[in-house]
Amino acid sequence: MPDAQESLVVIGNGMAGARAVEEILARGGGERFRITVFGDEPYGNYNRIMLSHVLAGEAAEEIYLNPLDWYADNAVTLHAGVRVVRIDRFAKKVFADDGQVVPYDTLIVATGSRTFFPPMDGMWLDDRTLTPGVFGFRTMDDTAAMLAYARERTSAVVIGGGLLGLEAAHGLQQHGLTVHVVQGGPVLMNQQLDEEAGAILRRVLEQKHGITVHTGQRPTAIRSVGAVTGVVLADGSVIDADMVVVTAGIRPNVGLAVVSGLTVERAIVVDDQMRSVDDPDVYVVGECAQHRGQVYGLVAPLWEQAGVLADHVTGADPEAAYHGSRNATKLKVAGVAVAQMGIKRPERDDDEFVRFSEPRKGVYKSVVVRDGKLVGATLLGDTEKVAFLTQSFDRGLPLPAERVELLFSLAGPSEEQGAAEMDDSVQVCNCNGVSKGALVACVRDGVCSLSGVMARTRAGKGCGSCKPLVAQIVEWAADGAVEEDEKAGWYVPSIPLEKPALIAAVRDRGLRSVSAVFAALAPDGEDAGSKMALASLLKVVWAGGYVEEKDARFINDRVHANIQRDGTFSVVPRMAGGVTTPDDLRRIADVADKYAIPMVKVTGGQRIDLLGVRKQDLPAVWADLGMPSGYAYGKSMRTVKTCVGTDFCRYGLGDSTKLGIDIETRFSGLESPAKMKLAVAGCPRNCSEAMVKDIGLVAVGEDRWEVYVGGAAGASVRKGDVLATVQGRAEAIRLTGVFMQYYRENARWLERTYDFVPRVGLAELRALLVDDRDGVVAGLEERMQTAVDAYVDPWQEGAAPSTEGQFADALPLLPLPQVPVRDGSASPAGVPVPRADGAMA
Amino acid sequence: MTLAHRLGPGRAVPPGEGRAYRVGDEQVAVFRLRDGTLRALGARCPHAGGPLADGQLDLAKVVCPLHARAYAFADGRCPEGGGVAVYAVREEAGEIVLDDLPVGSERV
Numbered sequence: 003m004p005d006a007q008e009s010l011v012v013i014g015n016g017m018a019g020a021r022a023v024e025e026i027l028a029r030g031g032g033e034r035f036r037i038t039v040f041g042d043e044p045y046g047n048y049n050r051i052m053l054s055h056v057l058a059g060e061a062a063e064e065i066y067l068n069p070l071d072w073y074a075d076n077a078v079t080l081h082a083g084v085r086v087v088r089i090d091r092f093a094k095k096v097f098a099d100d101g102q103v104v105p106y107d108t109l110i111v112a113t114g115s116r117t118f119f120p121p122m123d124g125m126w127l128d129d130r131t132l133t134p135g136v137f138g139f140r141t142m143d144d145t146a147a148m149l150a151y152a153r154e155r156t157s158a159v160v161i162g163g164g165l166l167g168l169e170a171a172h173g174l175q176q177h178g179l180t181v182h183v184v185q186g187g188p189v190l191m192n193q194q195l196d197e198e199a200g201a202i203l204r205r206v207l208e209q210k211h212g213i214t215v216h217t218g219q220r221p222t223a224i225r226s227v228g229a230v231t232g233v234v235l236a237d238g239s240v241i242d243a244d245m246v247v248v249t250a251g252i253r254p255n256v257g258l259a260v261v262s263g264l265t266v267e268r269a270i271v272v273d274d275q276m277r278s279v280d281d282p283d284v285y286v287v288g289e290c291a292q293h294r295g296q297v298y299g300l301v302a303p304l305w306e307q308a309g310v311l312a313d314h315v316t317g318a319d320p321e322a323a324y325h326g327s328r329n330a331t332k333l334k335v336a337g338v339a340v341a342q343m344g345i346k347r348p349e350r351d352d353d354e355f356v357r358f359s360e361p362r363k364g365v366y367k368s369v370v371v372r373d374g375k376l377v378g379a380t381l382l383g384d385t386e387k388v389a390f391l392t393q394s395f396d397r398g399l400p401l402p403a404e405r406v407e408l409l410f411s412l413a414g415p416s417e418e419q420g421a422a423e424m425d426d427s428v429q430v431c432n433c434n435g436v437s438k439g440a441l442v443a444c445v446r447d448g449v450c451s452l453s454g455v456m457a458r459t460r461a462g463k464g465c466g467s468c469k470p471l472v473a474q475i476v477e478w479a480a481d482g483a484v485e486e487d488e489k490a491g492w493y494v495p496s497i498p499l500e501k502p503a504l505i506a507a508v509r510d511r512g513l514r515s516v517s518a519v520f521a522a523l524a525p526d527g528e529d530a531g532s533k534m535a536l537a538s539l540l541k542v543v544w545a546g547g548y549v550e551e552k553d554a555r556f557i558n559d560r561v562h563a564n565i566q567r568d569g570t571f572s573v574v575p576r577m578a579g580g581v582t583t584p585d586d587l588r589r590i591a592d593v594a595d596k597y598a599i600p601m602v603k604v605t606g607g608q609r610i611d612l613l614g615v616r617k618q619d620l621p622a623v624w625a626d627l628g629m630p631s632g633y634a635y636g637k638s639m640r641t642v643k644t645c646v647g648t649d650f651c652r653y654g655l656g657d658s659t660k661l662g663i664d665i666e667t668r669f670s671g672l673e674s675p676a677k678m679k680l681a682v683a684g685c686p687r688n689c690s691e692a693m694v695k696d697i698g699l700v701a702v703g704e705d706r707w708e709v710y711v712g713g714a715a716g717a718s719v720r721k722g723d724v725l726a727t728v729q730g731r732a733e734a735i736r737l738t739g740v741f742m743q744y745y746r747e748n749a750r751w752l753e754r755t756y757d758f759v760p761r762v763g764l765a766e767l768r769a770l771l772v773d774d775r776d777g778v779v780a781g782l783e784e785r786m787q788t789a790v791d792a793y794v795d796p797w798q799e800g801a802a803p804s805t806e807g808q809f810a811d812a813l814p815l816l817p818l819p820q821v822p823v824r825d826g827s828a829s830p831a832g833v834p835v836p837r838a839d840g841a842m843a
Numbered sequence: 844m845t846l847a848h849r850l851g852p853g854r855a856v857p858p859g860e861g862r863a864y865r866v867g868d869e870q871v872a873v874f875r876l877r878d879g880t881l882r883a884l885g886a887r888c889p890h891a892g893g894p895l896a897d898g899q900l901d902l903a904k905v906v907c908p909l910h911a912r913a914y915a916f917a918d919g920r921c922p923e924g925g926g927v928a929v930y931a932v933r934e935e936a937g938e939i940v941l942d943d944l945p946v947g948s949e950r951v
Contacts, residue, residue, distance in 0.1 A: 530901040553859020557897040557908045569894040805857040812863045812894035
């Protein structure tokens, strides 16, 4: 049977090669062809666009477009990690570097591109080895090598300020490196942006992200001493750096085509059927193809090319022809949305140029209109109009007479119209090549939820910038019958109940342990990802009546300490209100000495953190400290930060220190949906930052206290809202407890107060908790009192472990590289530090 | 040929939890599922070196405590890419017995 099949060989297993194979299979090509794919990377086909996410340490959802078993499932022979070195076009055979010779009837060349390393002194160690610390950013291996190298480094220079360079800069910065971007020309992302937009992007990167940008600076040399130490610029200045990432362009891989006698200019020259102009049996697709003088480096044109190629190769549409792609991009770089199509600036005298620029907000929009048609658009920071503009640009649609409507939705739902009027062929998700038509077909197939459509089509799973548009199209296609993602409302993904219904079920059925909840309520049984949330909820519902099961707890709650990146733990004893004594300090110092604790640090919550404690030492450390747990590890009430109040401060209006200590002591360790950080300030100067805490109390004189809720100064910054101004410390403590209990019972898992308060609404919270409109306050107070009464200091467990091996080290059992210890802060000079292998340093 | 290693009493691994063992030059995490059976995987998360023995688990997977990557007991694979070795483990007369070579590999 195989002999009846023609041989189709694909050189290149990147996004273009694999897409071409997918398109051919989709047209029934699997019957006609025996397909062999060569890829010089030892993996299945992955989404190169996602490497930026991988570098940034974000959860890269499904980076593999075609995992290895996909090839087997589709009877495609994959030689991963094998490179084709020669094509004999007369014998119609390809020769691989592992000695294989494979005959073909039809050949597809999809060799893609490689990183271009501009000539610079010090770039190379020898002919083929880069200086240690110099990286390209093109492949999975590049990315993995960069991540591994960056772990122990503090600074990086990115050479090239285009899209890829900024992604690399953003990614490395997420790992704590100081990052410089060096751009030879005057404008960042000059392929997409004009000077003004480039300047706004620069401002965002520098001010919001802390990335230093050098434009108009040509790097001339890389300095190294065994490994990279810095980059020399043309003006003689030097940027010190531990690593260098080169993103100064790409070059098509055309060496194989050249030696095989195919016409190559900038890339392999093809006709409108994507065939080499020299050989009708050799097709070329992707970044290594040059069509009508154009070489495309973005993913969208590649999808179109693969479609035409497949139509032609399989005979599905012998007339199929590729006419070139219009240049349109929509992407996210370092979290900033960018969309660009056509020309950037007016080119003729009568071109209309409409612009809006708001540098402070990082927003820039411009359009170029010629003869009533859109010929160019640039959007930075705000891409709400992108669907409408893309469509106008692609289809040459008539434009609104008020040109400003091209930049803003002035009135009416132009976005929804956008979804309705958009042509089926318009590409919505560029990362994964999904058209509006594909989304609509998926909905017609009966998938009526956004997450379902995204899972099926992969739309929105690349950079994510098209998600709002995907949502609109799904909504439009389902004609309003969009199923809410029901799971979105569930408290945990494994139990189909929202939080109030779940609490009611738990109470009614007397479910006191997490395993009992799974048994009674989870259709598919236990789920690791749901356990921690359920344990927290059961503690809130049952307080002392909760039945502890250690496996339901996150490791931090199993051993009452915060796990660190190297598997050691941090220990923070309670220091209510940030007030301590010489005696406590002496004991902390003695413990730090005795257990050779690598770092002792004052925390943002006014306590002392002992970092790098081995799990097996925890019970002894607690025993020697003789202080209660400070709960620096849980989803729970953490700290109450205070200022010096009235005892010593000249300005104090209220005794904030005492109030803070009282609150921290009363509500110590209470589980909550997310952590709660509190503060008390003795006057509105706000020295303890009470206005940006989950709950903050501020003295305003005569024993009156403002109660702020929903503040934040972390990943989000939000000033809290004043829930009420109350008279007296007792009343302040009472209202704090009422709010806390309401939050504990009603917030979603991991929902911080800064999301919870705006969601419920300040007016509603005041009506419920201050005015007691619905008569719930007494119940809240009572349940809070029960929770407070049930509190036990978890560090007591140190004396009698609750499970066997509770404090056994989990890693490292063998000496492993550890988090570097900072000079000077380790331990007093002369004290030996035991190493993991037992020897003394 | 694999070598069987005796890792000590089965009660050392409580239900729903994991414990780490040193087996030759390898670090292996042994887990007891809530159905009472044992599973064993490489102890170190390949993503950032997290201790898998400290992870939370269910009947199908363990979740690394550092960044929540999940590894399937069946094949050691992580949906986000990468994976850990899977070891054959059993209980004999109350003792944990582990084959020292990962499933699917051979001593050469």
